Amino acid sequence: MMSEDFGYNKETPCDFPRNPLCIFLSDFKSVLKFDELGLEITRIALPAALALTADPIASLVDTAFIGQIGPVELAAVGVSIALFNQVSRIAIFPLVSITTSFVAEEDACSSQENTVQDHKECIETGINNTKEETQELIPEINKDSLPDESKISSSIFSVNKSSVKKRNIPSASSALIIGAILGLLQAAFLISTARPLLSFMGVKHDSPMLGPAQRYLSLRSLGAPAVLLSLATQGVFRGFKDTTTPLYATVIGDATNIILDPIFIFVFRLGVTGAATAHVLSQYLMCGILLWKLMGQVDIFNLSTKHLQFSRFMKNGFLLLMRVIAVTFCVTLSASLAAREGSISMAAFQVCLQVWLATSLLADGFAVAGQAILASAFAKKDYKRAAATASRVLQLGLVLGFLLAIILGAGLHFGARLFTKDDKVLHLIGIGLPFVAGTQPINALAFVFDGVNFGASDFGYAAASLVMVAIVSILCLVLLSSTHGFIGLWFGLTIYMSLRAAVGFWRIGTATGPWSFLRR
Numbered sequence: 001m002m003s004e005d006f007g008y009n010k011e012t013p014c015d016f017p018r019n020p021l022c023i024f025l026s027d028f029k030s031v032l033k034f035d036e037l038g039l040e041i042t043r044i045a046l047p048a049a050l051a052l053t054a055d056p057i058a059s060l061v062d063t064a065f066i067g068q069i070g071p072v073e074l075a076a077v078g079v080s081i082a083l084f085n086q087v088s089r090i091a092i093f094p095l096v097s098i099t100t101s102f103v104a105e106e107d108a109c110s111s112q113e114n115t116v117q118d119h120k121e122c123i124e125t126g127i128n129n130t131k132e133e134t135q136e137l138i139p140e141i142n143k144d145s146l147p148d149e150s151k152i153s154s155s156i157f158s159v160n161k162s163s164v165k166k167r168n169i170p171s172a173s174s175a176l177i178i179g180a181i182l183g184l185l186q187a188a189f190l191i192s193t194a195r196p197l198l199s200f201m202g203v204k205h206d207s208p209m210l211g212p213a214q215r216y217l218s219l220r221s222l223g224a225p226a227v228l229l230s231l232a233t234q235g236v237f238r239g240f241k242d243t244t245t246p247l248y249a250t251v252i253g254d255a256t257n258i259i260l261d262p263i264f265i266f267v268f269r270l271g272v273t274g275a276a277t278a279h280v281l282s283q284y285l286m287c288g289i290l291l292w293k294l295m296g297q298v299d300i301f302n303l304s305t306k307h308l309q310f311s312r313f314m315k316n317g318f319l320l321l322m323r324v325i326a327v328t329f330c331v332t333l334s335a336s337l338a339a340r341e342g343s344i345s346m347a348a349f350q351v352c353l354q355v356w357l358a359t360s361l362l363a364d365g366f367a368v369a370g371q372a373i374l375a376s377a378f379a380k381k382d383y384k385r386a387a388a389t390a391s392r393v394l395q396l397g398l399v400l401g402f403l404l405a406i407i408l409g410a411g412l413h414f415g416a417r418l419f420t421k422d423d424k425v426l427h428l429i430g431i432g433l434p435f436v437a438g439t440q441p442i443n444a445l446a447f448v449f450d451g452v453n454f455g456a457s458d459f460g461y462a463a464a465s466l467v468m469v470a471i472v473s474i475l476c477l478v479l480l481s482s483t484h485g486f487i488g489l490w491f492g493l494t495i496y497m498s499l500r501a502a503v504g505f506w507r508i509g510t511a512t513g514p515w516s517f518l519r520r
Helices: 020-024 036-067 071-137 148-162 170-192 196-198 211-221 223-237 245-265 273-297 312-339 343-358 360-379 383-418 421-438 439-453 460-511 513-519
Strands: none
Touching: 020 383, 036 071, 036 223, 036 245, 036 273, 036 360, 036 383, 071 170, 071 196, 071 223, 071 273, 071 360, 148 343, 148 460, 170 196, 170 211, 170 223, 170 312, 211 273, 223 245, 223 273, 223 312, 223 360, 245 273, 245 360, 312 343, 312 460, 343 360, 343 383, 343 421, 343 460, 360 383, 360 439, 383 421, 383 439, 383 513, 421 439, 421 460, 439 460, 460 513
Protein backbone atom coordinates (compact mmCIF):
# COMPACT_ATOMS: atom_id res chain seq x y z
CA MET A 1 0.00 0.00 0.00
CA MET A 2 1.34 3.44 -0.93
CA SER A 3 2.00 6.11 1.70
CA GLU A 4 -0.62 8.39 0.19
CA ASP A 5 -3.32 5.93 1.26
CA PHE A 6 -2.72 6.82 4.88
CA GLY A 7 -4.13 10.33 4.69
CA TYR A 8 -1.25 12.20 3.03
CA ASN A 9 -2.54 14.32 0.19
CA LYS A 10 0.08 15.04 -2.47
CA GLU A 11 -1.96 18.00 -3.70
CA THR A 12 -2.08 19.76 -0.33
CA PRO A 13 -0.91 23.41 -0.53
CA CYS A 14 1.62 22.74 2.21
CA ASP A 15 4.75 21.19 0.74
CA PHE A 16 6.30 20.19 4.04
CA PRO A 17 9.64 19.13 2.63
CA ARG A 18 10.13 22.86 1.88
CA ASN A 19 8.27 24.31 4.85
CA PRO A 20 8.34 21.95 7.86
CA LEU A 21 5.90 24.09 9.87
CA CYS A 22 3.19 23.22 7.36
CA ILE A 23 3.10 19.71 8.80
CA PHE A 24 0.80 21.12 11.48
CA LEU A 25 -1.67 22.45 8.90
CA SER A 26 -1.41 19.74 6.26
CA ASP A 27 -4.88 18.61 5.12
CA PHE A 28 -6.52 19.98 8.28
CA LYS A 29 -9.99 19.64 6.74
CA SER A 30 -9.56 15.86 6.93
CA VAL A 31 -8.67 15.81 10.64
CA LEU A 32 -11.88 13.92 11.53
CA LYS A 33 -11.96 11.85 8.36
CA PHE A 34 -12.11 8.06 8.80
CA ASP A 35 -9.63 7.19 6.07
CA GLU A 36 -6.95 4.50 6.48
CA LEU A 37 -4.88 6.64 8.85
CA GLY A 38 -7.87 7.94 10.77
CA LEU A 39 -9.23 4.44 11.33
CA GLU A 40 -5.84 3.14 12.49
CA ILE A 41 -5.42 6.01 14.96
CA THR A 42 -8.94 5.45 16.31
CA ARG A 43 -8.40 1.70 16.60
CA ILE A 44 -5.30 2.29 18.75
CA ALA A 45 -6.25 5.49 20.61
CA LEU A 46 -9.76 4.61 21.81
CA PRO A 47 -8.91 1.38 23.69
CA ALA A 48 -5.73 3.02 25.04
CA ALA A 49 -7.70 5.97 26.45
CA LEU A 50 -10.32 3.65 27.95
CA ALA A 51 -7.61 1.51 29.60
CA LEU A 52 -5.93 4.61 31.01
CA THR A 53 -9.20 5.85 32.52
CA ALA A 54 -10.20 2.44 33.91
CA ASP A 55 -7.55 2.50 36.65
CA PRO A 56 -8.50 5.92 38.11
CA ILE A 57 -12.17 4.90 38.14
CA ALA A 58 -11.31 1.65 39.95
CA SER A 59 -9.18 3.63 42.41
CA LEU A 60 -12.12 5.91 43.16
CA VAL A 61 -14.33 2.89 43.90
CA ASP A 62 -11.51 1.40 45.99
CA THR A 63 -11.26 4.64 47.95
CA ALA A 64 -15.03 4.70 48.51
CA PHE A 65 -14.91 1.23 50.12
CA ILE A 66 -11.96 2.15 52.32
CA GLY A 67 -13.71 5.35 53.35
CA GLN A 68 -16.44 3.23 54.94
CA ILE A 69 -13.91 1.86 57.44
CA GLY A 70 -13.05 5.26 58.92
CA PRO A 71 -11.27 8.58 58.26
CA VAL A 72 -7.98 7.41 59.77
CA GLU A 73 -7.81 4.38 57.48
CA LEU A 74 -8.80 6.49 54.47
CA ALA A 75 -6.04 9.02 55.15
CA ALA A 76 -3.51 6.24 55.81
CA VAL A 77 -4.29 4.45 52.58
CA GLY A 78 -4.22 7.76 50.68
CA VAL A 79 -0.67 8.46 51.82
CA SER A 80 0.44 4.90 51.03
CA ILE A 81 -1.06 4.97 47.52
CA ALA A 82 0.59 8.34 46.79
CA LEU A 83 3.95 6.99 47.93
CA PHE A 84 3.59 3.75 45.96
CA ASN A 85 2.58 5.62 42.80
CA GLN A 86 5.46 8.08 43.02
CA VAL A 87 8.04 5.30 43.34
CA SER A 88 6.37 3.27 40.57
CA ARG A 89 6.21 6.22 38.18
CA ILE A 90 9.99 6.52 38.11
CA ALA A 91 10.28 3.04 36.57
CA ILE A 92 6.97 2.70 34.72
CA PHE A 93 7.09 5.65 32.33
CA PRO A 94 10.55 4.98 30.83
CA LEU A 95 9.91 1.22 30.61
CA VAL A 96 6.56 1.46 28.80
CA SER A 97 7.60 4.27 26.46
CA ILE A 98 10.85 2.62 25.37
CA THR A 99 9.23 -0.80 24.98
CA THR A 100 6.49 0.57 22.73
CA SER A 101 8.94 2.26 20.36
CA PHE A 102 11.47 -0.58 20.23
CA VAL A 103 8.84 -3.29 19.69
CA ALA A 104 7.13 -1.27 16.94
CA GLU A 105 10.46 -0.79 15.17
CA GLU A 106 11.45 -4.47 15.40
CA ASP A 107 8.00 -5.66 14.37
CA ALA A 108 8.06 -3.38 11.32
CA CYS A 109 11.52 -4.59 10.31
CA SER A 110 10.47 -8.20 10.86
CA SER A 111 7.40 -7.68 8.67
CA GLN A 112 9.57 -6.24 5.90
CA GLU A 113 11.92 -9.22 6.05
CA ASN A 114 8.98 -11.62 5.89
CA THR A 115 7.55 -9.75 2.90
CA VAL A 116 10.86 -10.01 1.06
CA GLN A 117 11.03 -13.72 1.89
CA ASP A 118 7.47 -14.21 0.63
CA HIS A 119 8.39 -12.52 -2.66
CA LYS A 120 11.40 -14.83 -3.00
CA GLU A 121 9.25 -17.89 -2.33
CA CYS A 122 6.70 -16.74 -4.93
CA ILE A 123 9.42 -16.29 -7.52
CA GLU A 124 10.93 -19.69 -6.72
CA THR A 125 7.47 -21.30 -6.86
CA GLY A 126 6.83 -19.70 -10.24
CA ILE A 127 10.13 -21.01 -11.60
CA ASN A 128 9.45 -24.52 -10.30
CA ASN A 129 5.94 -24.51 -11.77
CA THR A 130 7.33 -23.46 -15.12
CA LYS A 131 9.85 -26.32 -14.97
CA GLU A 132 7.12 -28.84 -14.11
CA GLU A 133 4.91 -27.65 -17.00
CA THR A 134 7.85 -27.98 -19.38
CA GLN A 135 8.63 -31.47 -18.14
CA GLU A 136 5.03 -32.56 -18.70
CA LEU A 137 5.38 -31.65 -22.39
CA ILE A 138 8.51 -33.82 -22.75
CA PRO A 139 7.72 -37.56 -22.96
CA GLU A 140 11.32 -38.57 -22.12
CA ILE A 141 10.95 -37.32 -18.57
CA ASN A 142 13.14 -38.90 -15.93
CA LYS A 143 10.74 -40.03 -13.19
CA ASP A 144 13.57 -40.81 -10.79
CA SER A 145 14.51 -37.12 -10.71
CA LEU A 146 11.16 -36.09 -9.26
CA PRO A 147 10.76 -35.85 -5.47
CA ASP A 148 8.71 -38.61 -3.89
CA GLU A 149 5.43 -37.99 -2.06
CA SER A 150 7.00 -38.18 1.39
CA LYS A 151 9.39 -35.35 0.51
CA ILE A 152 6.53 -33.25 -0.85
CA SER A 153 4.45 -33.86 2.30
CA SER A 154 7.42 -32.97 4.48
CA SER A 155 7.96 -29.76 2.52
CA ILE A 156 4.30 -28.75 2.86
CA PHE A 157 4.37 -29.52 6.58
CA SER A 158 7.47 -27.36 7.12
CA VAL A 159 5.81 -24.47 5.30
CA ASN A 160 2.71 -24.77 7.47
CA LYS A 161 4.87 -24.81 10.61
CA SER A 162 6.73 -21.69 9.55
CA SER A 163 3.46 -19.90 8.82
CA VAL A 164 2.42 -20.16 12.48
CA LYS A 165 5.87 -19.42 13.87
CA LYS A 166 5.89 -16.99 16.78
CA ARG A 167 7.37 -13.55 16.27
CA ASN A 168 10.96 -13.03 17.34
CA ILE A 169 10.98 -9.61 19.07
CA PRO A 170 14.11 -9.08 21.21
CA SER A 171 12.70 -5.99 22.93
CA ALA A 172 9.74 -7.97 24.27
CA SER A 173 12.00 -10.37 26.19
CA SER A 174 14.20 -7.49 27.36
CA ALA A 175 11.23 -5.49 28.64
CA LEU A 176 9.81 -8.44 30.59
CA ILE A 177 13.13 -9.21 32.29
CA ILE A 178 13.76 -5.55 33.15
CA GLY A 179 10.16 -5.16 34.37
CA ALA A 180 10.44 -8.21 36.64
CA ILE A 181 13.77 -7.03 38.10
CA LEU A 182 12.49 -3.49 38.69
CA GLY A 183 9.32 -4.87 40.27
CA LEU A 184 11.26 -7.04 42.71
CA LEU A 185 13.59 -4.15 43.58
CA GLN A 186 10.64 -1.82 44.13
CA ALA A 187 8.90 -4.36 46.37
CA ALA A 188 12.04 -4.92 48.46
CA PHE A 189 12.69 -1.18 48.73
CA LEU A 190 9.17 -0.21 49.81
CA ILE A 191 8.78 -3.06 52.29
CA SER A 192 12.16 -2.49 53.97
CA THR A 193 11.83 1.32 54.13
CA ALA A 194 8.07 1.68 54.66
CA ARG A 195 8.31 3.34 58.08
CA PRO A 196 10.96 6.02 57.22
CA LEU A 197 9.25 6.76 53.89
CA LEU A 198 5.91 7.27 55.61
CA SER A 199 7.63 9.49 58.17
CA PHE A 200 9.02 11.56 55.30
CA MET A 201 5.45 11.88 53.96
CA GLY A 202 4.35 13.32 57.30
CA VAL A 203 3.09 10.18 59.09
CA LYS A 204 4.98 10.40 62.39
CA HIS A 205 5.69 7.53 64.80
CA ASP A 206 2.87 8.58 67.16
CA SER A 207 0.28 9.06 64.40
CA PRO A 208 -2.75 6.71 64.39
CA MET A 209 -2.26 6.48 60.63
CA LEU A 210 1.15 4.80 60.89
CA GLY A 211 -0.06 1.25 61.60
CA PRO A 212 -2.65 0.94 58.79
CA ALA A 213 -0.47 2.94 56.37
CA GLN A 214 2.57 0.70 56.89
CA ARG A 215 0.45 -2.46 56.70
CA TYR A 216 -1.25 -1.36 53.47
CA LEU A 217 2.00 -0.18 51.83
CA SER A 218 3.89 -3.37 52.70
CA LEU A 219 1.14 -5.64 51.38
CA ARG A 220 0.51 -3.61 48.25
CA SER A 221 4.24 -3.61 47.51
CA LEU A 222 4.05 -7.38 47.06
CA GLY A 223 2.16 -6.65 43.85
CA ALA A 224 4.94 -4.42 42.43
CA PRO A 225 6.44 -7.21 40.25
CA ALA A 226 3.00 -7.84 38.71
CA VAL A 227 2.47 -4.10 38.12
CA LEU A 228 5.82 -3.64 36.34
CA LEU A 229 5.44 -6.86 34.33
CA SER A 230 1.90 -5.91 33.29
CA LEU A 231 2.97 -2.49 32.11
CA ALA A 232 5.99 -3.88 30.26
CA THR A 233 3.65 -6.31 28.51
CA GLN A 234 1.26 -3.48 27.69
CA GLY A 235 4.20 -1.67 26.09
CA VAL A 236 4.80 -4.72 23.88
CA PHE A 237 1.16 -4.86 22.79
CA ARG A 238 1.19 -1.12 22.09
CA GLY A 239 4.22 -1.68 19.87
CA PHE A 240 2.10 -4.22 17.95
CA LYS A 241 -0.60 -1.49 17.71
CA ASP A 242 -2.84 -3.69 19.84
CA THR A 243 -4.41 -1.68 22.66
CA THR A 244 -7.55 -3.83 22.84
CA THR A 245 -5.88 -6.77 24.63
CA PRO A 246 -4.49 -4.54 27.43
CA LEU A 247 -7.94 -2.93 27.75
CA TYR A 248 -9.62 -6.31 28.30
CA ALA A 249 -6.98 -7.36 30.83
CA THR A 250 -7.25 -4.02 32.67
CA VAL A 251 -11.05 -4.19 32.87
CA ILE A 252 -10.96 -7.80 34.15
CA GLY A 253 -8.31 -6.94 36.75
CA ASP A 254 -10.07 -3.79 37.96
CA ALA A 255 -13.45 -5.53 38.07
CA THR A 256 -11.90 -8.30 40.17
CA ASN A 257 -10.49 -5.70 42.55
CA ILE A 258 -13.88 -4.03 42.93
CA ILE A 259 -15.60 -7.39 43.59
CA LEU A 260 -13.02 -8.60 46.11
CA ASP A 261 -12.83 -5.30 48.03
CA PRO A 262 -16.16 -5.56 49.90
CA ILE A 263 -15.65 -9.30 50.46
CA PHE A 264 -12.23 -8.93 52.08
CA ILE A 265 -12.94 -5.61 53.81
CA PHE A 266 -16.43 -6.25 55.24
CA VAL A 267 -17.21 -9.97 55.01
CA PHE A 268 -13.81 -11.21 56.23
CA ARG A 269 -13.33 -8.01 58.32
CA LEU A 270 -9.74 -7.53 57.15
CA GLY A 271 -9.96 -3.74 56.80
CA VAL A 272 -7.04 -2.12 54.96
CA THR A 273 -5.32 -5.52 54.84
CA GLY A 274 -8.24 -6.82 52.78
CA ALA A 275 -8.12 -3.81 50.46
CA ALA A 276 -4.40 -4.35 49.80
CA THR A 277 -4.90 -8.09 49.30
CA ALA A 278 -7.70 -7.54 46.78
CA HIS A 279 -5.54 -5.10 44.84
CA VAL A 280 -2.51 -7.43 44.74
CA LEU A 281 -4.60 -10.41 43.57
CA SER A 282 -6.17 -8.33 40.80
CA GLN A 283 -2.74 -7.16 39.61
CA TYR A 284 -1.40 -10.73 39.37
CA LEU A 285 -4.55 -11.79 37.50
CA MET A 286 -4.06 -8.95 35.01
CA CYS A 287 -0.37 -9.83 34.64
CA GLY A 288 -1.19 -13.51 34.03
CA ILE A 289 -3.73 -12.68 31.31
CA LEU A 290 -1.33 -10.38 29.48
CA LEU A 291 1.59 -12.82 29.65
CA TRP A 292 -0.62 -15.70 28.47
CA LYS A 293 -1.79 -13.69 25.45
CA LEU A 294 1.74 -12.49 24.68
CA MET A 295 3.26 -15.99 24.83
CA GLY A 296 0.84 -17.03 22.10
CA GLN A 297 2.31 -14.42 19.74
CA VAL A 298 5.96 -13.92 20.69
CA ASP A 299 8.89 -16.18 21.49
CA ILE A 300 9.81 -14.58 24.81
CA PHE A 301 12.31 -17.28 25.85
CA ASN A 302 15.10 -16.29 23.45
CA LEU A 303 17.34 -15.03 26.22
CA SER A 304 20.83 -14.72 24.70
CA THR A 305 22.76 -11.63 25.80
CA LYS A 306 23.23 -10.46 22.20
CA HIS A 307 19.54 -10.93 21.55
CA LEU A 308 18.33 -8.92 24.56
CA GLN A 309 20.28 -5.69 23.92
CA PHE A 310 20.09 -4.45 27.53
CA SER A 311 22.47 -1.56 26.87
CA ARG A 312 20.02 0.03 24.44
CA PHE A 313 17.25 -0.15 27.02
CA MET A 314 19.40 1.23 29.82
CA LYS A 315 20.77 4.13 27.78
CA ASN A 316 17.37 5.41 26.67
CA GLY A 317 15.79 4.48 29.99
CA PHE A 318 18.21 6.78 31.80
CA LEU A 319 17.30 9.64 29.45
CA LEU A 320 13.59 9.22 30.11
CA LEU A 321 14.25 8.83 33.84
CA MET A 322 15.75 12.34 33.81
CA ARG A 323 12.64 13.53 32.02
CA VAL A 324 10.28 11.92 34.55
CA ILE A 325 12.20 13.50 37.43
CA ALA A 326 11.92 16.92 35.78
CA VAL A 327 8.15 16.56 35.25
CA THR A 328 7.52 15.18 38.74
CA PHE A 329 9.58 17.94 40.38
CA CYS A 330 7.61 20.71 38.65
CA VAL A 331 4.22 19.30 39.68
CA THR A 332 5.38 18.47 43.21
CA LEU A 333 6.88 21.94 43.65
CA SER A 334 3.65 23.61 42.58
CA ALA A 335 1.71 21.58 45.18
CA SER A 336 4.28 22.45 47.84
CA LEU A 337 4.05 26.16 47.05
CA ALA A 338 0.24 25.96 47.21
CA ALA A 339 0.45 24.29 50.63
CA ARG A 340 2.53 27.22 51.93
CA GLU A 341 -0.36 29.53 51.05
CA GLY A 342 -2.56 27.71 53.58
CA SER A 343 -5.13 24.92 53.73
CA ILE A 344 -7.77 26.80 51.72
CA SER A 345 -5.33 27.54 48.90
CA MET A 346 -4.07 23.95 48.95
CA ALA A 347 -7.60 22.49 48.83
CA ALA A 348 -8.55 24.63 45.82
CA PHE A 349 -5.27 23.96 44.08
CA GLN A 350 -5.60 20.18 44.56
CA VAL A 351 -9.09 20.12 43.00
CA CYS A 352 -7.97 22.21 40.02
CA LEU A 353 -4.74 20.22 39.57
CA GLN A 354 -6.48 16.83 39.58
CA VAL A 355 -9.00 17.97 36.95
CA TRP A 356 -6.20 19.64 34.97
CA LEU A 357 -4.11 16.46 34.89
CA ALA A 358 -6.98 13.96 34.53
CA THR A 359 -7.84 15.28 31.08
CA SER A 360 -4.35 14.30 29.91
CA LEU A 361 -5.47 10.66 29.94
CA LEU A 362 -7.62 11.33 26.86
CA ALA A 363 -4.77 13.03 25.00
CA ASP A 364 -2.49 10.12 25.94
CA GLY A 365 -4.65 7.89 23.74
CA PHE A 366 -3.57 9.90 20.67
CA ALA A 367 0.00 9.93 22.00
CA VAL A 368 0.05 6.11 22.17
CA ALA A 369 -1.37 5.82 18.65
CA GLY A 370 1.10 8.33 17.26
CA GLN A 371 4.05 6.64 18.93
CA ALA A 372 3.22 3.15 17.63
CA ILE A 373 2.48 4.24 14.04
CA LEU A 374 5.45 6.62 13.84
CA ALA A 375 7.92 4.06 15.20
CA SER A 376 6.78 1.61 12.52
CA ALA A 377 6.96 4.26 9.79
CA PHE A 378 10.46 5.40 10.75
CA ALA A 379 11.67 1.80 10.87
CA LYS A 380 10.40 1.30 7.32
CA LYS A 381 11.77 4.73 6.28
CA ASP A 382 8.26 5.65 5.15
CA TYR A 383 8.73 9.35 5.80
CA LYS A 384 5.55 10.49 4.06
CA ARG A 385 3.51 8.32 6.37
CA ALA A 386 5.51 9.57 9.36
CA ALA A 387 4.74 13.18 8.42
CA ALA A 388 1.06 12.41 7.80
CA THR A 389 0.76 10.60 11.14
CA ALA A 390 2.43 13.39 13.12
CA SER A 391 0.19 15.92 11.40
CA ARG A 392 -3.01 13.99 12.08
CA VAL A 393 -2.42 13.15 15.77
CA LEU A 394 -1.35 16.72 16.56
CA GLN A 395 -4.45 18.08 14.85
CA LEU A 396 -6.65 15.60 16.70
CA GLY A 397 -4.97 16.62 19.96
CA LEU A 398 -5.72 20.28 19.22
CA VAL A 399 -9.38 19.52 18.46
CA LEU A 400 -9.64 17.47 21.66
CA GLY A 401 -8.05 20.31 23.63
CA PHE A 402 -10.59 22.87 22.44
CA LEU A 403 -13.45 20.46 23.13
CA LEU A 404 -12.20 19.87 26.68
CA ALA A 405 -11.80 23.62 27.18
CA ILE A 406 -15.46 24.17 26.34
CA ILE A 407 -16.66 21.29 28.54
CA LEU A 408 -14.55 22.28 31.54
CA GLY A 409 -15.29 25.97 31.13
CA ALA A 410 -19.01 25.28 31.24
CA GLY A 411 -19.08 22.41 33.73
CA LEU A 412 -16.36 22.91 36.32
CA HIS A 413 -18.00 25.99 37.83
CA PHE A 414 -21.01 23.86 38.80
CA GLY A 415 -19.10 20.62 39.34
CA ALA A 416 -16.76 22.17 41.89
CA ARG A 417 -19.42 21.71 44.56
CA LEU A 418 -18.97 17.95 44.23
CA PHE A 419 -15.52 18.39 45.79
CA THR A 420 -16.23 20.97 48.49
CA LYS A 421 -18.93 23.15 50.02
CA ASP A 422 -16.53 25.72 51.47
CA ASP A 423 -17.21 29.15 49.92
CA LYS A 424 -13.58 30.30 50.24
CA VAL A 425 -12.30 27.19 48.48
CA LEU A 426 -14.97 27.55 45.80
CA HIS A 427 -13.90 31.17 45.28
CA LEU A 428 -10.29 30.13 44.62
CA ILE A 429 -11.43 27.31 42.33
CA GLY A 430 -13.30 29.95 40.34
CA ILE A 431 -10.04 31.90 39.99
CA GLY A 432 -8.19 28.80 38.76
CA LEU A 433 -10.99 27.77 36.38
CA PRO A 434 -9.92 29.98 33.40
CA PHE A 435 -6.44 28.45 33.59
CA VAL A 436 -7.69 24.86 33.91
CA ALA A 437 -10.05 25.23 30.95
CA GLY A 438 -8.05 27.67 28.82
CA THR A 439 -4.84 25.63 28.81
CA GLN A 440 -6.47 22.40 27.61
CA PRO A 441 -5.45 22.86 23.92
CA ILE A 442 -1.86 23.54 25.05
CA ASN A 443 -1.87 20.55 27.39
CA ALA A 444 -3.25 18.21 24.75
CA LEU A 445 -0.58 19.27 22.24
CA ALA A 446 2.17 18.86 24.86
CA PHE A 447 1.07 15.31 25.71
CA VAL A 448 0.66 14.29 22.06
CA PHE A 449 4.11 15.70 21.29
CA ASP A 450 5.46 13.21 23.84
CA GLY A 451 4.11 10.37 21.72
CA VAL A 452 5.47 11.95 18.54
CA ASN A 453 8.97 12.33 20.02
CA PHE A 454 8.99 8.79 21.39
CA GLY A 455 7.71 7.40 18.09
CA ALA A 456 10.68 9.01 16.37
CA SER A 457 12.95 7.50 19.09
CA ASP A 458 14.01 11.06 19.88
CA PHE A 459 14.59 10.22 23.54
CA GLY A 460 17.68 12.40 23.92
CA TYR A 461 15.90 15.55 22.78
CA ALA A 462 12.78 14.68 24.79
CA ALA A 463 14.86 14.43 27.97
CA ALA A 464 17.20 17.39 27.43
CA SER A 465 14.44 19.76 26.29
CA LEU A 466 12.22 18.99 29.26
CA VAL A 467 15.04 19.43 31.76
CA MET A 468 15.56 22.92 30.30
CA VAL A 469 11.81 23.55 30.42
CA ALA A 470 11.73 22.43 34.06
CA ILE A 471 14.55 24.80 35.05
CA VAL A 472 12.78 27.81 33.52
CA SER A 473 9.39 26.71 34.89
CA ILE A 474 10.70 26.23 38.43
CA LEU A 475 12.07 29.78 38.44
CA CYS A 476 8.73 31.10 37.13
CA LEU A 477 6.72 29.12 39.70
CA VAL A 478 8.80 30.37 42.64
CA LEU A 479 8.81 33.99 41.45
CA LEU A 480 5.15 34.22 40.44
CA SER A 481 3.82 32.40 43.51
CA SER A 482 5.78 34.72 45.80
CA THR A 483 4.40 37.84 44.11
CA HIS A 484 0.89 36.79 43.04
CA GLY A 485 0.05 33.85 45.31
CA PHE A 486 -2.55 31.34 44.07
CA ILE A 487 -3.05 32.94 40.68
CA GLY A 488 0.73 33.19 40.24
CA LEU A 489 0.98 29.40 40.56
CA TRP A 490 -1.39 28.93 37.65
CA PHE A 491 0.48 31.47 35.55
CA GLY A 492 3.62 29.44 36.27
CA LEU A 493 1.96 26.12 35.31
CA THR A 494 0.63 27.70 32.12
CA ILE A 495 4.16 28.78 31.21
CA TYR A 496 5.38 25.24 32.00
CA MET A 497 2.89 23.52 29.66
CA SER A 498 3.36 26.18 26.96
CA LEU A 499 7.11 25.57 26.98
CA ARG A 500 6.53 21.78 26.77
CA ALA A 501 4.41 22.29 23.66
CA ALA A 502 6.87 24.84 22.24
CA VAL A 503 9.88 22.51 22.35
CA GLY A 504 7.84 19.94 20.41
CA PHE A 505 7.01 22.54 17.76
CA TRP A 506 10.65 23.59 17.64
CA ARG A 507 11.99 20.13 16.87
CA ILE A 508 9.65 19.48 13.94
CA GLY A 509 9.44 23.12 12.81
CA THR A 510 13.21 23.39 12.44
CA ALA A 511 13.38 19.95 10.76
CA THR A 512 16.21 18.75 13.00
CA GLY A 513 17.03 15.35 14.47
CA PRO A 514 14.83 12.55 13.07
CA TRP A 515 12.72 15.18 11.28
CA SER A 516 15.56 16.33 9.03
CA PHE A 517 13.86 14.55 6.11
CA LEU A 518 11.35 17.45 6.04
CA ARG A 519 14.07 19.68 4.53
CA ARG A 520 14.73 17.42 1.57
